[in-house]
Amino acid sequence: MFDRDPAGVRIELRALTKHYPGQAAPAVDNVTLDIPAGELVVFVGPSGCGKTTTMKMINRLVEPTSGEIHIGGQDVLSLHPDELRRHIGYVIQQVGLFPHLTIGENVALVPKLLGWPAARRTERVEELLALVNLDVATFRDRYPRQLSGGQQQRVGVARALAADPPVMLMDEPFGATDPITREHLQTEFAKLQKQLRKTIIFVTHDFEEAIKLGDRIAVLREHSHIAQYDTPANILANPADDYVAGFIGQDATLKRLALLRVEDMPADSPVHDPALPQVTGDASLREALDVMVAHGTDRCSGPQGVLTYAGLCAAVGSAPPGSGTDAAPREGVAAGDR
Numbered sequence: 001m002f003d004r005d006p007a008g009v010r011i012e013l014r015a016l017t018k019h020y021p022g023q024a025a026p027a028v029d030n031v032t033l034d035i036p037a038g039e040l041v042v043f044v045g046p047s048g049c050g051k052t053t054t055m056k057m058i059n060r061l062v063e064p065t066s067g068e069i070h071i072g073g074q075d076v077l078s079l080h081p082d083e084l085r086r087h088i089g090y091v092i093q094q095v096g097l098f099p100h101l102t103i104g105e106n107v108a109l110v111p112k113l114l115g116w117p118a119a120r121r122t123e124r125v126e127e128l129l130a131l132v133n134l135d136v137a138t139f140r141d142r143y144p145r146q147l148s149g150g151q152q153q154r155v156g157v158a159r160a161l162a163a164d165p166p167v168m169l170m171d172e173p174f175g176a177t178d179p180i181t182r183e184h185l186q187t188e189f190a191k192l193q194k195q196l197r198k199t200i201i202f203v204t205h206d207f208e209e210a211i212k213l214g215d216r217i218a219v220l221r222e223h224s225h226i227a228q229y230d231t232p233a234n235i236l237a238n239p240a241d242d243y244v245a246g247f248i249g250q251d252a253t254l255k256r257l258a259l260l261r262v263e264d265m266p267a268d269s270p271v272h273d274p275a276l277p278q279v280t281g282d283a284s285l286r287e288a289l290d291v292m293v294a295h296g297t298d299r300c301s302g303p304q305g306v307l308t309y310a311g312l313c314a315a316v317g318s319a320p321p322g323s324g325t326d327a328a329p330r331e332g333v334a335a336g337d338r
Protein backbone atom coordinates (compact mmCIF):
# COMPACT_ATOMS: atom_id res chain seq x y z
CA MET A 1 0.00 0.00 0.00
CA PHE A 2 1.10 3.58 -0.67
CA ASP A 3 1.06 4.63 2.99
CA ARG A 4 4.46 3.42 4.08
CA ASP A 5 5.41 7.08 4.16
CA PRO A 6 2.72 8.98 6.12
CA ALA A 7 4.23 12.31 5.11
CA GLY A 8 2.23 12.55 1.91
CA VAL A 9 2.46 11.03 -1.55
CA ARG A 10 1.84 12.33 -5.05
CA ILE A 11 -1.60 11.89 -6.60
CA GLU A 12 -1.97 11.72 -10.37
CA LEU A 13 -5.29 11.93 -12.19
CA ARG A 14 -5.14 10.92 -15.84
CA ALA A 15 -8.01 11.58 -18.28
CA LEU A 16 -10.40 10.91 -15.42
CA THR A 17 -14.04 10.78 -16.51
CA LYS A 18 -17.34 10.01 -14.80
CA HIS A 19 -20.52 9.66 -16.77
CA TYR A 20 -23.42 8.89 -14.42
CA PRO A 21 -25.94 6.53 -16.03
CA GLY A 22 -28.88 8.34 -17.60
CA GLN A 23 -27.12 11.73 -17.67
CA ALA A 24 -26.68 13.53 -20.99
CA ALA A 25 -23.18 14.87 -20.20
CA PRO A 26 -20.33 13.56 -18.05
CA ALA A 27 -20.14 15.02 -14.52
CA VAL A 28 -16.35 14.90 -14.84
CA ASP A 29 -14.81 15.00 -18.27
CA ASN A 30 -11.23 14.02 -19.04
CA VAL A 31 -9.49 15.59 -16.04
CA THR A 32 -5.72 15.37 -15.83
CA LEU A 33 -4.07 16.81 -12.74
CA ASP A 34 -0.93 16.25 -10.64
CA ILE A 35 -1.10 16.86 -6.92
CA PRO A 36 2.42 17.08 -5.47
CA ALA A 37 3.30 15.11 -2.34
CA GLY A 38 2.63 16.97 0.89
CA GLU A 39 0.60 19.77 -0.71
CA LEU A 40 -2.92 20.92 -0.02
CA VAL A 41 -4.80 21.43 -3.27
CA VAL A 42 -8.20 23.12 -3.19
CA PHE A 43 -10.91 22.46 -5.76
CA VAL A 44 -13.12 25.55 -6.14
CA GLY A 45 -15.97 25.91 -8.56
CA PRO A 46 -19.72 26.49 -8.82
CA SER A 47 -22.29 24.06 -7.49
CA GLY A 48 -22.63 21.02 -9.71
CA CYS A 49 -19.34 21.47 -11.58
CA GLY A 50 -18.10 18.06 -10.45
CA LYS A 51 -15.82 18.80 -7.47
CA THR A 52 -17.25 16.10 -5.21
CA THR A 53 -17.46 13.53 -7.99
CA THR A 54 -13.78 14.11 -8.83
CA MET A 55 -12.82 13.74 -5.17
CA LYS A 56 -14.95 10.65 -4.57
CA MET A 57 -13.33 8.85 -7.49
CA ILE A 58 -10.01 9.08 -5.62
CA ASN A 59 -11.29 6.94 -2.73
CA ARG A 60 -13.64 5.09 -5.07
CA LEU A 61 -16.88 6.08 -3.43
CA VAL A 62 -17.64 6.80 -7.10
CA GLU A 63 -16.23 4.44 -9.74
CA PRO A 64 -14.66 6.24 -12.72
CA THR A 65 -16.09 5.57 -16.16
CA SER A 66 -12.59 5.85 -17.61
CA GLY A 67 -9.16 7.23 -16.83
CA GLU A 68 -6.51 6.47 -14.24
CA ILE A 69 -5.67 7.43 -10.67
CA HIS A 70 -2.26 6.83 -9.13
CA ILE A 71 -1.40 7.48 -5.50
CA GLY A 72 2.28 7.23 -4.65
CA GLY A 73 2.75 5.51 -8.01
CA GLN A 74 0.17 2.85 -7.18
CA ASP A 75 -2.79 2.22 -9.48
CA VAL A 76 -5.81 2.95 -7.27
CA LEU A 77 -8.25 1.13 -9.54
CA SER A 78 -6.39 -2.14 -9.00
CA LEU A 79 -6.91 -1.98 -5.20
CA HIS A 80 -9.88 -3.23 -3.23
CA PRO A 81 -12.07 -0.15 -2.50
CA ASP A 82 -12.59 -0.93 1.22
CA GLU A 83 -8.90 -1.56 1.72
CA LEU A 84 -8.07 1.65 -0.20
CA ARG A 85 -10.45 3.74 1.94
CA ARG A 86 -8.82 2.62 5.17
CA HIS A 87 -5.66 4.35 3.97
CA ILE A 88 -7.21 7.64 2.90
CA GLY A 89 -8.54 10.12 5.48
CA TYR A 90 -11.97 11.48 4.58
CA VAL A 91 -13.68 14.48 6.16
CA ILE A 92 -17.11 15.69 5.08
CA GLN A 93 -19.36 18.58 5.98
CA GLN A 94 -21.88 16.41 7.82
CA VAL A 95 -18.99 15.06 9.95
CA GLY A 96 -20.50 11.56 10.03
CA LEU A 97 -19.63 10.71 13.64
CA PHE A 98 -21.45 7.66 14.98
CA PRO A 99 -23.93 8.98 17.57
CA HIS A 100 -23.86 5.84 19.74
CA LEU A 101 -20.06 5.80 20.03
CA THR A 102 -18.02 8.06 22.32
CA ILE A 103 -15.60 10.59 20.85
CA GLY A 104 -12.71 8.27 21.73
CA GLU A 105 -14.39 5.32 20.01
CA ASN A 106 -15.20 7.42 16.95
CA VAL A 107 -11.58 8.52 16.59
CA ALA A 108 -10.31 4.95 17.09
CA LEU A 109 -12.61 3.51 14.42
CA VAL A 110 -10.08 2.95 11.64
CA PRO A 111 -7.21 1.85 13.95
CA LYS A 112 -9.64 -0.76 15.34
CA LEU A 113 -10.49 -1.93 11.82
CA LEU A 114 -6.77 -2.16 11.13
CA GLY A 115 -6.36 -4.38 14.19
CA TRP A 116 -4.27 -2.07 16.38
CA PRO A 117 -3.99 -3.31 19.99
CA ALA A 118 -6.09 -1.43 22.59
CA ALA A 119 -3.14 0.32 24.26
CA ARG A 120 -1.93 1.75 20.96
CA ARG A 121 -5.44 2.94 20.10
CA THR A 122 -5.80 4.70 23.46
CA GLU A 123 -2.47 6.41 23.00
CA ARG A 124 -3.42 7.51 19.48
CA VAL A 125 -6.78 8.92 20.61
CA GLU A 126 -5.03 10.99 23.29
CA GLU A 127 -2.45 12.24 20.81
CA LEU A 128 -5.07 13.17 18.19
CA LEU A 129 -7.49 14.93 20.50
CA ALA A 130 -4.58 17.03 21.76
CA LEU A 131 -3.57 17.73 18.14
CA VAL A 132 -7.00 19.18 17.32
CA ASN A 133 -7.15 21.15 20.58
CA LEU A 134 -9.72 19.08 22.45
CA ASP A 135 -9.00 18.28 26.08
CA VAL A 136 -8.77 14.49 26.38
CA ALA A 137 -10.20 14.25 29.91
CA THR A 138 -13.20 16.41 28.97
CA PHE A 139 -14.08 14.97 25.59
CA ARG A 140 -12.93 11.36 25.23
CA ASP A 141 -15.98 9.81 26.89
CA ARG A 142 -18.61 12.23 25.64
CA TYR A 143 -21.02 11.46 22.81
CA PRO A 144 -21.13 13.54 19.60
CA ARG A 145 -24.43 15.23 20.53
CA GLN A 146 -22.70 16.70 23.61
CA LEU A 147 -20.27 18.66 21.41
CA SER A 148 -20.67 21.93 19.48
CA GLY A 149 -20.53 21.90 15.68
CA GLY A 150 -16.94 23.18 15.68
CA GLN A 151 -15.86 20.58 18.23
CA GLN A 152 -17.50 17.83 16.17
CA GLN A 153 -15.59 19.02 13.09
CA ARG A 154 -12.34 18.79 15.05
CA VAL A 155 -13.23 15.22 15.96
CA GLY A 156 -13.93 14.57 12.27
CA VAL A 157 -10.41 15.78 11.41
CA ALA A 158 -8.89 13.71 14.26
CA ARG A 159 -10.72 10.62 13.07
CA ALA A 160 -9.51 11.11 9.49
CA LEU A 161 -5.93 11.39 10.77
CA ALA A 162 -6.21 8.37 13.07
CA ALA A 163 -4.28 5.84 11.02
CA ASP A 164 -1.84 8.53 9.84
CA PRO A 165 -2.86 8.29 6.18
CA PRO A 166 -0.62 10.08 3.67
CA VAL A 167 -3.71 11.32 1.79
CA MET A 168 -6.74 13.21 3.08
CA LEU A 169 -9.86 14.12 1.14
CA MET A 170 -11.88 16.94 2.66
CA ASP A 171 -15.26 17.90 1.21
CA GLU A 172 -16.41 21.30 2.54
CA PRO A 173 -15.27 20.17 6.00
CA PHE A 174 -15.97 23.50 7.69
CA GLY A 175 -18.98 24.45 5.56
CA ALA A 176 -21.65 23.83 8.21
CA THR A 177 -20.08 25.97 10.94
CA ASP A 178 -20.75 29.65 11.68
CA PRO A 179 -18.27 32.19 10.20
CA ILE A 180 -16.28 32.73 13.41
CA THR A 181 -15.90 29.02 14.20
CA ARG A 182 -15.09 28.42 10.57
CA GLU A 183 -12.27 30.95 10.54
CA HIS A 184 -10.94 29.48 13.76
CA LEU A 185 -11.00 25.94 12.34
CA GLN A 186 -9.28 27.14 9.17
CA THR A 187 -6.48 28.81 11.15
CA GLU A 188 -5.99 25.73 13.34
CA PHE A 189 -6.06 23.43 10.35
CA ALA A 190 -3.52 25.53 8.41
CA LYS A 191 -1.12 25.21 11.36
CA LEU A 192 -1.73 21.49 11.64
CA GLN A 193 -1.04 20.92 7.94
CA LYS A 194 2.21 22.91 8.15
CA GLN A 195 3.30 20.34 10.70
CA LEU A 196 1.86 17.20 9.04
CA ARG A 197 2.40 17.88 5.32
CA LYS A 198 -0.21 15.37 4.17
CA THR A 199 -1.33 15.34 0.55
CA ILE A 200 -4.77 16.88 0.80
CA ILE A 201 -7.56 17.55 -1.66
CA PHE A 202 -9.97 20.07 -0.20
CA VAL A 203 -13.29 21.00 -1.83
CA THR A 204 -14.92 24.35 -1.14
CA HIS A 205 -17.25 26.96 -2.63
CA ASP A 206 -15.40 29.64 -0.71
CA PHE A 207 -12.53 31.31 -2.57
CA GLU A 208 -11.29 33.04 0.61
CA GLU A 209 -10.97 29.62 2.25
CA ALA A 210 -9.11 28.34 -0.83
CA ILE A 211 -6.62 31.21 -0.61
CA LYS A 212 -6.11 30.75 3.09
CA LEU A 213 -5.50 27.01 3.03
CA GLY A 214 -4.30 26.05 -0.45
CA ASP A 215 -0.73 25.51 -1.58
CA ARG A 216 -2.43 25.41 -4.97
CA ILE A 217 -5.95 26.03 -6.19
CA ALA A 218 -7.69 24.29 -9.07
CA VAL A 219 -10.47 26.59 -10.29
CA LEU A 220 -12.98 24.31 -12.00
CA ARG A 221 -15.66 24.96 -14.62
CA GLU A 222 -18.52 22.68 -15.65
CA HIS A 223 -17.55 18.99 -15.95
CA SER A 224 -14.51 19.67 -13.73
CA HIS A 225 -12.66 21.29 -16.63
CA ILE A 226 -9.68 23.12 -15.13
CA ALA A 227 -9.87 26.87 -15.68
CA GLN A 228 -6.61 27.52 -13.79
CA TYR A 229 -4.31 25.49 -11.56
CA ASP A 230 -1.71 27.50 -9.70
CA THR A 231 -0.66 28.94 -6.35
CA PRO A 232 -3.06 31.40 -4.69
CA ALA A 233 -0.57 34.25 -5.19
CA ASN A 234 -0.24 33.55 -8.93
CA ILE A 235 -3.99 33.18 -9.43
CA LEU A 236 -4.62 36.48 -7.62
CA ALA A 237 -1.88 38.24 -9.58
CA ASN A 238 -2.69 36.71 -12.97
CA PRO A 239 -6.15 35.20 -13.29
CA ALA A 240 -6.24 33.11 -16.49
CA ASP A 241 -9.48 34.64 -17.77
CA ASP A 242 -12.70 36.44 -16.82
CA TYR A 243 -14.16 33.28 -15.31
CA VAL A 244 -11.30 33.00 -12.80
CA ALA A 245 -11.32 36.76 -12.21
CA GLY A 246 -15.02 36.43 -11.35
CA PHE A 247 -14.13 34.04 -8.51
CA ILE A 248 -11.54 36.39 -7.11
CA GLY A 249 -13.98 39.27 -7.00
CA GLN A 250 -13.18 42.95 -6.64
CA ASP A 251 -10.60 42.89 -3.88
CA ALA A 252 -7.69 40.89 -5.28
CA THR A 253 -5.16 43.30 -3.76
CA LEU A 254 -6.52 42.84 -0.24
CA LYS A 255 -6.50 39.08 -0.73
CA ARG A 256 -2.87 39.21 -1.86
CA LEU A 257 -2.00 41.27 1.22
CA ALA A 258 -3.61 38.54 3.33
CA LEU A 259 -1.18 35.99 1.86
CA LEU A 260 2.00 37.87 2.81
CA ARG A 261 3.50 37.91 6.32
CA VAL A 262 5.10 40.87 8.04
CA GLU A 263 8.24 38.81 8.77
CA ASP A 264 8.70 38.04 5.06
CA MET A 265 8.77 41.71 4.10
CA PRO A 266 11.92 43.77 3.90
CA ALA A 267 11.20 46.48 6.51
CA ASP A 268 11.21 50.05 5.17
CA SER A 269 13.52 50.85 8.03
CA PRO A 270 15.12 47.86 9.77
CA VAL A 271 14.78 49.16 13.34
CA HIS A 272 11.90 48.25 15.62
CA ASP A 273 10.06 51.43 16.70
CA PRO A 274 8.17 50.97 20.00
CA ALA A 275 6.41 54.34 19.56
CA LEU A 276 4.43 53.14 16.50
CA PRO A 277 1.38 50.82 16.44
CA GLN A 278 2.72 47.26 16.72
CA VAL A 279 2.20 44.13 14.61
CA THR A 280 3.63 40.66 15.20
CA GLY A 281 5.97 38.97 12.74
CA ASP A 282 3.41 36.35 11.74
CA ALA A 283 0.65 38.92 11.11
CA SER A 284 -0.43 39.26 7.49
CA LEU A 285 0.12 42.49 5.57
CA ARG A 286 -3.66 42.86 5.52
CA GLU A 287 -3.62 42.87 9.32
CA ALA A 288 -0.79 45.41 9.22
CA LEU A 289 -2.94 47.57 6.93
CA ASP A 290 -5.87 47.23 9.35
CA VAL A 291 -3.61 48.40 12.20
CA MET A 292 -2.52 51.44 10.15
CA VAL A 293 -6.11 52.30 9.25
CA ALA A 294 -7.29 51.85 12.85
CA HIS A 295 -4.58 54.22 14.11
CA GLY A 296 -4.94 56.68 11.24
CA THR A 297 -1.28 56.41 10.35
CA ASP A 298 0.72 55.26 7.34
CA ARG A 299 3.19 53.15 9.30
CA CYS A 300 3.47 50.52 11.96
CA SER A 301 6.28 48.52 13.48
CA GLY A 302 6.97 44.80 13.44
CA PRO A 303 9.74 43.10 15.42
CA GLN A 304 12.17 43.51 12.51
CA GLY A 305 11.45 47.14 11.70
CA VAL A 306 9.01 49.69 10.37
CA LEU A 307 6.47 48.98 7.63
CA THR A 308 4.89 51.76 5.62
CA TYR A 309 1.73 51.93 3.54
CA ALA A 310 3.86 52.58 0.44
CA GLY A 311 5.86 49.46 1.29
CA LEU A 312 2.66 47.39 1.44
CA CYS A 313 1.59 48.77 -1.93
CA ALA A 314 4.99 47.92 -3.41
CA ALA A 315 4.74 44.36 -2.03
CA VAL A 316 1.62 43.69 -4.08
CA GLY A 317 2.78 45.73 -7.06
CA SER A 318 0.22 48.50 -6.82
CA ALA A 319 0.94 52.23 -6.72
CA PRO A 320 -0.08 54.04 -3.53
CA PRO A 321 -2.73 56.70 -4.07
CA GLY A 322 -1.18 60.15 -4.40
CA SER A 323 2.43 60.72 -5.24
CA GLY A 324 3.88 57.25 -4.95
CA THR A 325 5.71 58.14 -1.76
CA ASP A 326 4.58 57.30 1.78
CA ALA A 327 1.08 58.65 1.22
CA ALA A 328 -1.34 57.89 4.04
CA PRO A 329 -4.17 55.53 3.12
CA ARG A 330 -7.11 57.54 1.86
CA GLU A 331 -9.92 57.21 4.29
CA GLY A 332 -12.24 54.44 3.25
CA VAL A 333 -9.94 52.95 0.60
CA ALA A 334 -8.96 49.90 2.60
CA ALA A 335 -11.95 49.57 4.87
CA GLY A 336 -14.53 50.33 2.17
CA ASP A 337 -13.15 47.66 -0.14
CA ARG A 338 -14.02 44.76 2.13
Ligand SMILES: Nc1ncnc2c1ncn2[C@@H]1O[C@H](COP(=O)(O)OP(=O)(O)OP(=O)(O)O)[C@@H](O)[C@H]1O
Binding pocket: 020, 021, 023, 027, 045, 046, 047, 048, 049, 050, 051, 052, 053, 054, 205
Ligand atom coordinates in the same frame (compact mmCIF):
# COMPACT_ATOMS: atom_id res chain seq x y z
N1 LIG B 1 -25.23 9.84 -8.14
C1 LIG B 1 -25.45 10.68 -9.16
N2 LIG B 1 -26.21 10.32 -10.22
C2 LIG B 1 -26.42 11.16 -11.25
N3 LIG B 1 -25.89 12.39 -11.34
C3 LIG B 1 -25.12 12.81 -10.33
C4 LIG B 1 -24.86 11.98 -9.18
N4 LIG B 1 -24.04 12.67 -8.34
C5 LIG B 1 -23.82 13.87 -8.93
N5 LIG B 1 -24.46 13.95 -10.12
C6 LIG B 1 -24.43 15.09 -11.05
O1 LIG B 1 -23.09 15.30 -11.43
C7 LIG B 1 -22.78 16.69 -11.51
C8 LIG B 1 -21.60 17.01 -10.57
O2 LIG B 1 -22.01 16.80 -9.21
P1 LIG B 1 -21.01 17.02 -8.00
O3 LIG B 1 -21.74 16.67 -6.76
O4 LIG B 1 -19.75 16.30 -8.30
O5 LIG B 1 -20.76 18.59 -8.11
P2 LIG B 1 -20.13 19.59 -7.04
O6 LIG B 1 -19.30 20.54 -7.83
O7 LIG B 1 -19.47 18.83 -5.96
O8 LIG B 1 -21.43 20.30 -6.49
P3 LIG B 1 -21.74 20.99 -5.06
O9 LIG B 1 -20.73 22.08 -4.93
O10 LIG B 1 -23.13 21.50 -5.22
O11 LIG B 1 -21.60 19.92 -4.02
C9 LIG B 1 -24.06 17.42 -11.14
O12 LIG B 1 -24.71 17.79 -12.33
C10 LIG B 1 -24.87 16.38 -10.39
O13 LIG B 1 -26.25 16.59 -10.56
